[in-house]
Amino acid sequence: MxxxxxxxxxxxxxxxxxxxxxxxxxxxxxxxxxxLAAQYNTSISTTQAALRILRDRGLIEGHQGKGTYVTEDPPLA
Structure with missing residues (x-):
């Protein structure tokens, strides 16, 4: 399994x-x-870890006090 x-x-x-x-x-x-945590049934810390990976990959970026956004030119490879 x-x-x-x-x-x-x-x-x-x-x-x-x-x-x-x-x-x-x-x-x-x-x-x-x-x-996101509620949508994917995860904890906040798990969600933060996932978003950190996405930021490191250049797919998203955070703006203090405004939220997290898809980057303007996300690498899709």
Whole structure:
């Protein structure tokens, strides 16, 4: 029986796919940490870890006090 990916991996993959498919376009604002945590049934810390990975990959960027957005030119490779 294959093991299930860690929650943060599922979240990273889901948001990456939304960006690649165009469901989340450059400049789009992501839901808040608490909204994402509820949507994907994860903890806030797991959600933060996933978004940190997405930031490190250049797919999203945070703006203090304004939210987290898809970068204007996200790398899709």
């Amino acid at each position: 294959p093991s299930r990916p860690a929650d943060y991996v599922r979240l990273v993959e889901a948001i990456t796919e939304q960006i690649r498919s165009g469901e989340l376009a450059p400049g789009d604002k992501l839901p808040s940490y608490s909204q």
